[in-house]
Amino acid sequence: MPCFRCGARQTDPVRGASPWRRAVxxxxxxxxxxxxxxxxxxxxxxxxxxxxxxxxxxxxxxxVECRDCGHTRDAVRDDQPLVPSAPSPADGLSEEVAAALSRVLRRGP
Ligand SMILES: [Zn+2]
Ligand SMILES: [Zn+2]
Structure with missing residues (x-):
């Protein structure tokens, strides 16, 4: 996980406590x-x-837990309902296919 502020990447963990801080x-x-x-x-x-x-x-x-005093609160849930999928382009596509088919059929023997 990069730094939320500057985007720096965490380097290889050094032995002992990481100088990086976790926060929310x-x-x-x-x-x-x-x-x-x-x-x-x-x-x-x-x-x-x-x-x-x-x-x-x-x-x-x-x-969300406070590491200083232990106070906890509920975090806002992350899993939002899925956005309904956009209308598929299948309709336009089938129109094209139908038009192509009719061209082919019209050509006939
Ligand atoms: Zn930073
Ligand atoms: Zn606290």
Missing amino acids: RADHQVLVCPDCQAAHDWADDLDRCASCGSAALVCRLGE
Whole structure:
């Protein structure tokens, strides 16, 4: 998963704790690279804990949990209903086929 802010890719994990931070943005788990953590406003776009205001949230199993105080809330579900499929072009196609067929048939012996 790239950094949500600058799109940087996470490099090979170093032994020990990763400098990348997990956070939640609009109920989606995101990663923040070390460079962006240095920006003073890096957490402005992130979801905050409703209880303690921390941006150290993790999103899992439909819940957003605060890693600082343990407060949890339901995440907005991701699985939206499927968009009805666009009308297929089959109608126009069959018209073309029919026209071609009639041309062929008309040619006849
Ligand atoms: Zn970044
Ligand atoms: Zn909290």
